[in-house]
Amino acid sequence: MRIRTMMLGAAMALALDAKADEGMWLPSQLPGIAKNLKDAGFRGDPKDLADLTRAPLNAVVRIGGGTGSFVSADGLVVTNHHVAFGVIQYNSKPDRDLITEGYVAADRAGELPANPDYRLRVTVGFDKVTDQVLAGARGKTGRAYFDAVDAASKALVAACEKDGIKCSVANMFYGRDFYLVRQLELRDIRLVYAPPRAIGNYGDEVDNFVWPRHAGDFTILRAYVGKDGKPADFSPDNVPYHPPSHLQISTEGVAEGDFVMLAGYPGITYRHRTAAEFADQIEWRLPTSVAVLKALQDVIEAEGKADKEAGIRYASQLQTLKNGIKRFSGELEGLERSDAVTVRREDEAAMLAWLATQPDAKTLKPQIDQAMALIAQGKDVRERDLLVGLLSSQTQLMRGALSIDRLAVERPKPDAERESGYQKRDEELIQSQLKQIQRRYDARVEKALVTSLMTRYQKLPEGQRLPEVDKVFGRTPADLAKALDHIYGATAFGGEPERTRLFAATPAEIEKSNDALLVAARTLRPALLRIEDERKAREGDLLRLRPSYMQALIAYREKQGKAVYPDANSTLRVSYGKVTPLKARDAVTYAPLTTVQGIVEKNTGVAPFDAPKPLLDAIRKGDFTGYADPKTGAMPVDFLSNLDTTGGNSGSPVLNAKGELVGLNFDSNWEAVSASWMYDPRYKRAIHVDMRYMRWLMDKVYPSPALLKELGVPAK
Amino acid sequence: MRIRTMMLGAAMALALDAKADEGMWLPSQLPGIAKNLKDAGFRGDPKDLADLTRAPLNAVVRIGGGTGSFVSADGLVVTNHHVAFGVIQYNSKPDRDLITEGYVAADRAGELPANPDYRLRVTVGFDKVTDQVLAGARGKTGRAYFDAVDAASKALVAACEKDGIKCSVANMFYGRDFYLVRQLELRDIRLVYAPPRAIGNYGDEVDNFVWPRHAGDFTILRAYVGKDGKPADFSPDNVPYHPPSHLQISTEGVAEGDFVMLAGYPGITYRHRTAAEFADQIEWRLPTSVAVLKALQDVIEAEGKADKEAGIRYASQLQTLKNGIKRFSGELEGLERSDAVTVRREDEAAMLAWLATQPDAKTLKPQIDQAMALIAQGKDVRERDLLVGLLSSQTQLMRGALSIDRLAVERPKPDAERESGYQKRDEELIQSQLKQIQRRYDARVEKALVTSLMTRYQKLPEGQRLPEVDKVFGRTPADLAKALDHIYGATAFGGEPERTRLFAATPAEIEKSNDALLVAARTLRPALLRIEDERKAREGDLLRLRPSYMQALIAYREKQGKAVYPDANSTLRVSYGKVTPLKARDAVTYAPLTTVQGIVEKNTGVAPFDAPKPLLDAIRKGDFTGYADPKTGAMPVDFLSNLDTTGGNSGSPVLNAKGELVGLNFDSNWEAVSASWMYDPRYKRAIHVDMRYMRWLMDKVYPSPALLKELGVPAK
Structure with a gap:
């Protein structure tokens, strides 16, 4: 720890x-x-x-x-x-x-x-820029709202940074206020x-x-x-x-x-999240994450016993998994000890009851209802999204192939429009991750890890399925085993020269690769982009709607004689x-x-x-x-x-x-x-x-x- | 624990x-x-x-x-x-x-x-019998004093026990007072x-x-x-x-x-022991016991890894060793934390300085000096006695052979004169220990344990050597290995029928046995009896002399306005x-x-x-x-x-x-x-x-x- x-x-x-x-x-x-x-x-x-x-x-x-x-x-x-x-x-x-x-x-x-x-950074400026950030977003919804906020923030930062001053836009109260932070960097x-x-x-x-x-x-x-x-x-x-x-x-x-x-x-806190989000964290996300990560830990430990050399390659990932499991377990233990679901639920219910008696209710309540409906919708695909996310973060070779494939999508765009994490300044990090594979990858272990994640995925109800994922990994454990044998058996991406070659390749060359792993990544691509788009659309709407929730909460606290601090954001x-x-x-x-x-x-x-x-x-x-x-x-x-x-x-x-x-x-x-x-x-x-x-x-x-x-x- | x-x-x-x-x-x-x-x-x-x-x-x-x-x-x-x-x-x-x-x-x-x-025992009588216990001992010293106290106590107990009443003689203040305790046993x-x-x-x-x-x-x-x-x-x-x-x-x-x-x-405490005995316990006995027992633990663990079946046979002995080590370490840690040697030494020095100013000093001081000299002498052979004691308590087959050999010595005596532990009522326990050997003994492990103890013994200075021990185990590690190969290779005592036969045998039959292990036990016998005799002689003299120390201590405490309780004795x-x-x-x-x-x-x-x-x-x-x-x-x-x-x-x-x-x-x-x-x-x-x-x-x-x-x- x-x-x-x-x-x-x-x-x-x-x-x-x-x-x-x-x-x-x-x-x-x-x-x-x-x-x-x-x-x-x-x-x-x-x-x-x-x-x-x-x-x-x-x-x-x-x-x-x-x-x-x-x-x-x-x-x-x-x-x-x-x-x-x-x-x-x-x-x-x-x-x-x-x-x-x-x-x-x-x-x-x-x-x-x-x-x-x-x-070292000394804060030299802290100015409210809510109007500038939201000017282009007003009237929009979903992904458009998200993109407008993102573009305005990036523009403000670009205009601000000069003479050793680093800038960032801080979001207070979940989209209600935005501040431009200027810091002198020594x-x-x-x-x-x-x-x-x-x-x-x-x-x-x-x-x-x-x-x-x-x-x-x-x-x-x-x-x-x-x-x-x-x-x-x-x-x-x-x-x-x-x-x-x-x-x-x-x-x-x-x-x-x-x-x-x-x-x-x-850095970050979640104290003003809704009661439903508290319940999701405590009743689903923490215990599920612990179970899924624990299964991955078991895989690495079993494989590491069978093959010491493989065990050494995965020692660092194992430690990170253990830390995560301990951390999530501790958080869960603490939230249960504090009876957080009940406490937050009763508090929110009291706030909403009070709001109903207020003149503001007419404007705020519909927005709050919408926000809550959106949050509730997240439940429908939460397990799928968790597993697909881990498919990338808990693998070595697969993650590398997905990065290369994404670069083929992003590199043709102007740098400012590329997705965060795939801009020019991020390429060095991607390259170093591709280099790490040499020391951290073992085909048998990675196949076992993917098997653990995708076996769980295959049990999800029909509504959560992604056709692209089914196409790559099949719908049964037998399909999955066959698919993994094929993908990992027929890829040259396990060798450093091929990874180096592909990283330096043009988007067109990447698109043409017949390597089994690259083909799999390319097949998954539309599903991953769709998940990302859905996430941003949801985030855009929540950025738009949550301020109403915060406004109600702040007013309710004021009535209780209490001030409200924004959740931590660095x-x-x-x-x-x-x-x-x-x-x-x-x-x-x-x-x-x-x-x-x-x-x-x-x-x-x-x-x-x-x-x-x-x-x-x-x-x-x-x-x-x-x-x-x-x-x-x-x-x-x-x-x-x-x-x-x-x-x-x-x-x-x-x-x-x-x-x-x-x-x-x-x-x-x-x-x-x-x-x-x-x-x-x-x-x-x-x-x-x-x-x-x-x-x-x-x-x-x-x-x-x-x-x-x-x-x-x-x-x- | x-x-x-x-x-x-x-x-x-x-x-x-x-x-x-x-x-x-x-x-x-x-x-x-x-x-x-x-x-x-x-x-x-x-x-x-x-x-x-x-x-x-x-x-x-x-x-x-x-x-x-x-x-x-x-x-x-x-x-x-x-x-x-x-x-x-x-x-x-x-x-x-x-x-x-x-x-x-x-x-x-x-x-x-x-x-x-x-x-269940209800105490129904508690009477001072100091005069009866010491009548036959007065004027005697050493082993004779010990035997006189022992015989008088046994006689008092024998006369007292009837109608469901169980009796015992309790020694208070290390030989100063004796009480006859009568208990109704339900x-x-x-x-x-x-x-x-x-x-x-x-x-x-x-x-x-x-x-x-x-x-x-x-x-x-x-x-x-x-x-x-x-x-x-x-x-x-x-x-x-x-x-x-x-x-x-x-x-x-x-x-x-x-x-x-x-x-x-x-049960038992040692709080009124002399400063030299405190120092012996803290500076020598506890750390030495920990080291010697730890070596035995290491032997069993190593052998148990090489041979799982042997490991199981010694699981209980291993647990007992670990408990002992933990216990001794805890006692040592606590006594060091309390700085017990210094505290007790300064207290004793103050008592003796005070005593020098008292009229009693003339009678008490020579006796105290003698007691202290006797305690100091114990140092000369303490390591030898510890190792020879463990040779019996930490082995299975060797202990069995030593018991059988001792029975050959004790059985011819009238029961009351037999050594405690070898009286008629004790024979059942000896028999059950001989039975246990079947489940708890492995020749390789026992040889390794004896090797651990006797290798340490072989490094003792000349003054501590026992010719009989040298004769059985030799004076070098090479001799020891050869001797153990011979003894454990040529004994039939590892088989239950032979043990049963010997337990039932007459003393004369035991004396005639040519079994290598029995011969070894018989060779060791005079040394063990000599150690026992020396111990009893020392204990007899300490029973005679320590009351002077206690008398001085009680008088000194009285001057300090404090009463003295006798050490615990059940x-x-x-x-x-x-x-x-x-x-x-x-x-x-x-x-x-x-x-x-x-x-x-x-x-x-x-x-x-x-x-x-x-x-x-x-x-x-x-x-x-x-x-x-x-x-x-x-x-x-x-x-x-x-x-x-x-x-x-x-x-x-x-x-x-x-x-x-x-x-x-x-x-x-x-x-x-x-x-x-x-x-x-x-x-x-x-x-x-x-x-x-x-x-x-x-x-x-x-x-x-x-x-x-x-x-x-x-x-x-």
Whole structure:
């Protein structure tokens, strides 16, 4: 399992009964919930947080798939060790293993350049563009609505991107509002300070998703720009970037019950989905996905036992399947524990009952009914779509052939009109996937995987059948076996030269190929394009209709005295809450702060519990003056809060009531996996490294007094 | 792991700094610590507890290797499900599986007789016999002292046993005091009420030694006697026994911090051993035993892989080895965590320094010095003695041959003078061990095991060598291999007919056997007898000398204002303490009460977490009126205390401040394994089933209103 909050594709609380401390707020919403913030303990002025392009929120940046924050005027950035792991790995050589040893730059000249594709983005613009995005869509429906929104968004992005500014269009409330996000992209990032792996990732897989936790999951980087102050690739002549603002590290600590807030770039949540979508997820999608993936896992394990070499080729796919199964099972377990279907269903029914009494009902209700009918229709073909999707994502050779076939369709178009994933900039990725086949493919295993998926497909009712799929794989298990023997027996696509040749071939050449696998891909093509078209038409209509649902929901919440945050979409959000224990199971309570004593308790001397000797010596020595908890005298390591987070929040700064940096978010507890759909205040927790631990390590264990001084928290 | 408190050969707190709540007190000591008891919360008069042959302590009985207590005037006894497990198993038939189904006797006629060897003992006499035991020993030393004590004890027991009374001599304070214990032994015990295994042993091996726990580990039996009121074998004409007293089940519950006390028959502890013995145990005996047993485990595992049939023959021995290794490792871990060597050493040094200032020093100090010198001498041959001991206990055929050879020595003596283990009453056990060989022996594996032990032996320094052992096994690995090939190649003892013949043979016939294995046993004999003689001589001197050490320790404690309890020795003891949470690890706290909610949380539907449907239904229904915790409304299951317990305390009644029965002891936490040597108040906990849970089950889940009425706690 490796689904830290960086990658976790999901996370927090159902808006239906927006409990205290739930919410991933747009900064602009904060003045509107000022009273809640104050009541929770915030001591600043919420208005100061309203503009994410101004201090202090413009100190919070996207970096390496997670979040980071500026912590000095000279461009120091703090984020998680696991968010900066690629940078550390890139700088590790056999004779200088920075992963194991950690790294402390002796001075600025010693700061090590990151891998060239490592990026940091500072948000510099966030403007509502709903009218521009929807202008061409209004009056349209289905696929036309979808295409109009897509084209307008692409045009806005194209016009916006220049001078190192990267742009994107963010969809808020499922099509109700659109924002153009402008981000300054910095390309010269350097490694300044990293603890050894056995501190930064203490506990590794064993402790992943686990509280109590004892990892020092932080790393310090510095952003550089050209002498002209503009973004630049690495050059020894570059100079430190001067961010528009930076956060101040707190010299006080946190204690149970303290107010905390967090800013970052959470990826995706589904909390405002309809009750029917909740039911679909819990009653069908999660259990079905687990069953289908489990069957694939069984296939790989059985084949791998029979043929060790094949087992090795599929080790990575097997691991991914296992992670997916564990993840889906955890989400299902959590949603069932929270009784999410019932809770969401009752909430929606109450909202609709209330809506019926409102003047708006006349315009909103028909649209909501249409949206619900569309969502209900999705049920009819959901299993077919899931299986056909896996036919491509869980195979190696078949996926390659389908990509090549699709390129034959897309390449003749102007680049801007090509399907996402098949544009010019995507071709490099396709090529590398075709190369991977060499190491990851075995004909017997792939046939067994396709057999597992298509046997299930063959049992679907008539209404879900696709003639093209039947034509390729037949309608009975015997047909299927014969078809696969033919396809995989007669293809040359298993050899790298043929794959290389076809990737470089013209569309006309591809269309002419008589290779059995390419012929199969070409036969499937119309079915796949039809599925895609149906999906986009449905999405277009939902983009058009869901805003009515959201409008009703927002109005209903307003009546309840509650604000509504949009579901997470990788834009900057703010959460607030408090340092909170976890009552994990009957008679088991976890305190919200861990101490260095726990490192000693867990330490076995064997990875992942192999704390470095300097750390163990320092703990034994016990010089915690200025860093220990003032009440208990214990030296803190990590802490736990009920902050609303999800994947993308890795490295997010955790601030105290005065807005000072007290921690870095780096993980969630296992029970919070289901929070992508529903925030259950009993179980949703976020895990943070305590800045006191970071400062103590930088002072007493792997000292860097100059850095501490630059951070404004000089050594004791 | 199966080392519940019934079997746990060890358990509680070092007397050195008799912390609150440590202590396994003799009832007669309780008036002397009346103030402590009162301060702890006891509301009765400690004087009422001083005589273990009178109410209420005479309601506390030995039963099936553990402890039980009378709970009705008509002889109902409550103990643990695992203490009565043999009775339940004995009454289970393929068509009536009481283990799975549980059992509720419809009426007295439905009460099922226990296996005929199941026994219950009521203590009826407990008299000091120190003078009688030591009269013949005074003035003697070494082996003569040992033999005099042994002979006097045997004579006292022989004179005492009649009319169903069983007797034993209990040694208190390592030879300072001796008591003659008289117990009425009842032989007709019947099964009245047992919950299903999935309640009584919910969690089984997974939860063994674990808190939080959710087992309903209780069973109700009834004692019967002949119509004349005397002990009798089972007969349908027998009548319920009327115990001299019985405990009253509380209708109130317990809560964190409440006073509790416990009475029972703890087996053995080592808390008053000398600092040198602590160091020996921690620094040498435990790690060495782990290493030696681990080597044997490796041998069996390797051989079992090469030969599946051999693997099956040694499965049980392998399991026992693994349990031993886990147990020893846990004890070592705990003693190291408690820094037991340092703590005990400093305490002993302080005692000796104080003693030097006392007038007694002149008489006591020389004796203490002698005892310490003797203990130190033990070091010289400890590894040899360990290995030679294992040569017999960890082999099958070799052990059999050594037994037969020893019988040839013992059978000519009068029975009373035979060595314990080789008296007439022991011959049945020896015979059954000889029978077992058929199922448990494989020549290749046994040779490998002996090779493992004797290779280690061959590396011992010259001073530890035994000429007889060298003669049999040689002095080099090559000699050893040759010797084993000869012995195991040329013996007929591997066949059952030869073993049967030799067991029935006269001593003279045994002495004449030319069988290679018998010859080897005969060659080893003088060495084994010498080791035994040396051991008895050392034990005799320690019996003579240790009382001086104990006298000094008791006087020193008195000066500190503390009483000293004798180490556990299977006599009736009383502990007191309170319902206590456990801070198990950094940031992890376990509450001291569990609830039925935890059963639902743990339940997977698969054993050992397969709670029966009637229980799950009743929990779902939530009718806990009269049984739930008055504050939280939750239905309790088990609770945790800091009571001082060890093996033998399984089933011990746990009483509240008013002396009412609130729980049954049934296990310890893993951290408490080391408590046989040292009671560490941070970690020593005992686990009890809550009588509210028992009553609720008997009222709402598997109802027995008649029984509840007889117990004085009628159904709600």
